[in-house]
Amino acid sequence: MKLKIETIRLDYINPFRISRNVTTSKENIIVKLSDGNITGLGEASADSFYGETNATVVQAVKKGFNLIKNEDPFELDRIYDILNKNLGSCRVAITALDIALHDLICKKLKMPVYKYYGLEPIKSKLTSFTIGIDTIPKIIEKTLEAKKYPYLKVKLGCKNDMDIAKAVMDNFKGKICFDANAGWTLNEAVKKISILAKYKPEFIEQPLPPVKVKDLKILKKHVRVPIIADESVVDRNDILPASEFADGINIKLAKCGGIREAFKMCVIAKSLGLKIMFGCRTESSILVTAAAHLGSMADYLDLDTNVLIKNDPYKGDVFDNGRITIIPGVPGLGVSKIK
Missing domain, CATH: 3.20.20.120 (Enolase-like C-terminal domain)
Incomplete structure (x- = not known):
């Protein structure tokens, strides 16, 4: 598998305020995992409430990818256990990789994730x-x-x-x-x-x-x-x-x-x-x-x-x-x- 990381900026139509903060825009991390000509998409939305930043997310995604890049992408439980053991404090990075893997393998199987x-x-x-x-x-x-x-x-x-x-x-x-x-x-x-x-x-x-x-x-x-x-x-x-x-x-x-x-x-x-x-x-x-x-x-x-x-x-x-x-x-x- 190959990894590509991108950043996107999302702008709210109206400022979005909750009890602890107000948000007008946010940058999220897009993770792309490719195997041959098939690419799976994942996304990380960091939350400071859990001590997450985009910098720590990118670092964790790269670390996680290096740990799983030679694994069988269909071994989702094994991959999750590896990521959870090594990236447990940055769950949003695990999420981005997990979603990209689901998208990738289900495209290979030619079936929707729900199925x-x-x-x-x-x-x-x-x-x-x-x-x-x-x-x-x-x-x-x-x-x-x-x-x-x-x-x-x-x-x-x-x-x-x-x-x-x-x-x-x-x-x-x-x-x-x-x-x-x-x-x-x-x-x-x-x-x-x-x-x-x-x-x-x-x-x-x-x-x-x-x-x-x-x-x-x-x-x-x-x-x-x-x-x-x-x-x-x-x-x-x-x-x-x-x-x-x-x-x-x-x-x-x-x-x-x-x-x-x-x-x-x-x-x-x-x-x-x-x-x-x-x-x-x-x-x-x-x-x-x-x-x-x-x-x-x-x-x-x-x-x-x-x-x-x-x-x-x-x-x-x-x-x-x-x-x-x-x-x-x-x-x-x-x-x-x-x-």
Whole structure:
């Protein structure tokens, strides 16, 4: 195999703010693995919350590739174990290599990634559309623009959370969920969730920091709205502990280590009776489409960042008014560069 690394810049249509930061643009790493005349695409979206930078990602990808370049690309479990052992602290680099390998081998097999796992392609499956933290006038404007979508995710984790929630719900009548991105204390969470409950949200996502395990367990006893764990669950090892304070988990390919790990996480979560959600970071259609290939295993999808940015250089899954479709029968990820 041969490796090629590129950098792409993704620009948001509107500044995207969550509880801990605001993003207007982001540079992601594109990984290309070639074997003969077939090339697999992968992507890394580094997140400073986990101590990742593009520099450390590139270094880890190069190191990982040198460890696996002579391996059989079809030995995905063996390759994952090698990468996990040597790059465990940079999971996003494992993700980029894993996705590129899946794209490569499935192109060789002339089958879609979903079929490789015995799954059906999703067709018009509902995904949430995200409203980031903003001023109240801007929140109202964004909500009115998003009225065509049947399901919204609203970012919280600031002083005027209740004003934001009210501004959205006064102007939207569809499905709703709220995401604090670990931005609340225990007392805040109890009070705010009790108020948010009147809007009948599907769930509240990551109300407290992941290190506050004791508080998360206490919170679970005081609220009736389902809790989805995001930052608390990185890979399969975190699922059982999270089951003590959460009703479901948010799986992100960039966070967990790729498609192979995500599939195994789904199996474990289902065995524990947990809801499954697929989410994303700031990503192009490479990462978003890769997650969508496992979409039939999910109860919830939050795969919308490729439509929140204005210059996605790739095309893959089809997003239509808040619903996602994987084009059936296309080998690999089914992602291509926009010409």
